[in-house]
Amino acid sequence: MAINPNASIEVTAFRWVPEGPRGLVKDLRVRWALEEAGLDYRVRLIGAERPAGYEMEQPFNQVPCLRDGGVQIFESGAILQYLGERSEALLPREQEARYRAIQWTYAAVNSVEPFVQFRALLNSFWAERDWATPAKPTFDELAQLRLGQLSKRLGDKPWLEDRFTIGDIMMVTVLRLAKRSGQLDAFDNLTSYVKRGEERPAFRRALADQFAAYDQNEPQGEAA
Amino acid sequence: MAINPNASIEVTAFRWVPEGPRGLVKDLRVRWALEEAGLDYRVRLIGAERPAGYEMEQPFNQVPCLRDGGVQIFESGAILQYLGERSEALLPREQEARYRAIQWTYAAVNSVEPFVQFRALLNSFWAERDWATPAKPTFDELAQLRLGQLSKRLGDKPWLEDRFTIGDIMMVTVLRLAKRSGQLDAFDNLTSYVKRGEERPAFRRALADQFAAYDQNEPQGEAA
Numbered sequence: 001m002a003i004n005p006n007a008s009i010e011v012t013a014f015r016w017v018p019e020g021p022r023g024l025v026k027d028l029r030v031r032w033a034l035e036e037a038g039l040d041y042r043v044r045l046i047g048a049e050r051p052a053g054y055e056m057e058q059p060f061n062q063v064p065c066l067r068d069g070g071v072q073i074f075e076s077g078a079i080l081q082y083l084g085e086r087s088e089a090l091l092p093r094e095q096e097a098r099y100r101a102i103q104w105t106y107a108a109v110n111s112v113e114p115f116v117q118f119r120a121l122l123n124s125f126w127a128e129r130d131w132a133t134p135a136k137p138t139f140d141e142l143a144q145l146r147l148g149q150l151s152k153r154l155g156d157k158p159w160l161e162d163r164f165t166i167g168d169i170m171m172v173t174v175l176r177l178a179k180r181s182g183q184l185d186a187f188d189n190l191t192s193y194v195k196r197g198e199e200r201p202a203f204r205r206a207l208a209d210q211f212a213a214y215d216q217n218e219p220q221g222e223a224a
Numbered sequence: 225m226a227i228n229p230n231a232s233i234e235v236t237a238f239r240w241v242p243e244g245p246r247g248l249v250k251d252l253r254v255r256w257a258l259e260e261a262g263l264d265y266r267v268r269l270i271g272a273e274r275p276a277g278y279e280m281e282q283p284f285n286q287v288p289c290l291r292d293g294g295v296q297i298f299e300s301g302a303i304l305q306y307l308g309e310r311s312e313a314l315l316p317r318e319q320e321a322r323y324r325a326i327q328w329t330y331a332a333v334n335s336v337e338p339f340v341q342f343r344a345l346l347n348s349f350w351a352e353r354d355w356a357t358p359a360k361p362t363f364d365e366l367a368q369l370r371l372g373q374l375s376k377r378l379g380d381k382p383w384l385e386d387r388f389t390i391g392d393i394m395m396v397t398v399l400r401l402a403k404r405s406g407q408l409d410a411f412d413n414l415t416s417y418v419k420r421g422e423e424r425p426a427f428r429r430a431l432a433d434q435f436a437a438y439d440q441n442e443p444q445g446e447a448a
Contacts, residue, residue: 003433013434013437014437014446016441016443016446017446018443018446022434022438023431024397024401024404026397028397029393029394029397031431031434032393032424032426032427032430032431035425035426035429036388036424036426043437045441047445047446048443048445049444049445059331060331060335070320071323073326074327074331075330076394077301077394078327078329080393080394083390084390090393091389095295096294097386099306101390102305102390103299104389104391104394104395105302105390105391105394106302106333107284107299107395109333109334109394109398110299110300112370112371112399112402113401114338115369115371116370116371116401116402116405117401118363119363119367119402119405119407120402120404120405139343140343142339145339146339146340147336150336161328163316164260165314165321165328166257166304166325166326167327167328169253169314170253170301170329171328171332173332174332174336174337174340174341175340177248177344178343180248180344181343181344183340183343203256206256207252207255209227210237210247211246211247213239213240214239214241214246217269219240220240220271220273221271222238222241222242
C-alpha cells in the first residue's frame with residue numbers, strides 16, 4: 001500500500017459520504033493513478049464542514065486537491081497530468097503518444113462526462129438528499145452556484161492567475177456560453193472578465209476569421 | 225494575420241453554421257491561442273458532410289482537431305496545452321504556475337462548462353434546428369449518442385491507445401458513472417473496458433482505500 005503519512009504528495013478526500021456516491025467521488029481517479037505509479041502519498045480527509053480557507057484550495061468546494069512541495073492544484077485532470085509527468089507508467093514520454101493520452105483525459109471530462117453525469121447525479125448523488133422544492137436543483141441553479149464560486153475566486157483580478165494563460169482562454173470561451181444565456185447577469189466581475197478577453201487583439205482576429213468562413217460559404221446540408 | 229496556407233499547424237473548423245452557435249464553436253479557442261502565440265496556422269474547413277474517415281480524427285464528429293507534423297489530436301483543452309508548450313505567451317514555464325494554468329483549463333471544461341452548456345445548447349445551438357418529437361434531445365439520448373461514438377472508436381482494443389494511460393484512468397472512472405445509471409447496457413465493449421480497469425490491482429487498492437475512510441468514520445453534518 002502506497003499510503004504513507006510522511007509522503008510529500010497529499011490528496012484530499014471526503015471522510016464520509018452516503019451510499020449513493022460511494023465509488024464515484026473523484027479522489028478515486030487520483031488514488032488510482034498514484035497506485036499505478038507506485039508513488040507514496042498521504043490522504044487528508046475533509047468533512048461536510050470544510051476546513052477554514054478550503055475555498056482557496058478548491059473554489060468549487062470539491063475534492064480532490066493535490067499538494068506536493070510548492071505545487072498546489074485542484075481538478076482531477078490536472079492532477080493526473082502532474083502525476084503522469086512523475087511516472088511514465090501513467091503517461092508516455094514520446095510526444096505524439098503523450099498528447100493522445102492527454103487528449104483522452106480531456107475527452108473523458110469534456111466530451112463524455114457532461115453527458116452522463118447529470119443522470120448519475122440524479123440517480124445516485126442526489127437520490128438520498130432531502131431537497132427543498134423543487135425536488136432537485138435545476139441546471140440553471142447549479143450554473144448560478146458554480147458561477148458564484150468562480151466569481152468569488154476571481155475577485156477583482158484581471159485574470160485567474162497573475163498573468164494571462166490558456167486557462168483564461170478556456171474559461172473566457174466557456175463563460176461566453178453562459179453570457180449568451182444571461183447566466184452572468186448577476187456577476188459583474190465575470191462579465192468584465194469576459195469583456196477583457198474579448199478585447200484582446202488576438203481574440204478579435206480569431207473571431208473575425210471564424211466568422212469570415214461562415215460569410216464566405218453557403219449552407220450545404222447544414223440546417224440553415 | 226497568422227493564417228498561412230503553408231503553415232505546419234492545421235486546425236479544423238466548420239465552413240458554415242447557423243446564427244445560433246456563431247461565436248461559440250470551439251475552434252475559436254484554438255484560433256485565439258494561435259493568435260496570442262503568433263504562430264502560423266492553416267484552417268481546414270469541413271461541412272455537415274464530414275470528410276471520409278473524419279471519425280478517426282474526431283470520434284465525436286466535432287471540431288477542432290489539430291495536426292502538426294506527427295501530432296494529430298482533438299479536444300480543445302489538449303490542443304491548448306500543446307500550443308502552450310510551443311509558446312510561453314500561453315503557458316508559464318515555471319512548474320507551479322504551469323500547473324495552475326492547466327488546472328484552470330480543466331476547471332473551465334469540467335467544473336464550469338457542463339453546468340452552463342446545456343442552457344446554451346437549448347437556447348442557441350438547437351434553437352433553430354428542426355427536431356423530430358421530442359423537440360429537443362433528452363440528456364439520456366445525448367449520452368447514448370456520445371457513448372455509441374466512443375464504443376465505435378474503442379472497438380476491440382483493450383485501452384484507448386496502444387497502452388494504458390491517464391486517459392484510461394479518466395475515461396474508466398467517467399464510464400463508471402454511466403454504468404451506474406444503466407447507460408452502458410447497450411455497449412458490451414465499454415462494459416468490458418470498465419471491468420478491465422476495475423480489475424487492475426491499483427484500481428482495487430484505490431477503491432478499497434476510499435471505502436475504508438467511509439467505513440472508519442461516522443457522518444458529521446453530511447446528510448446520511
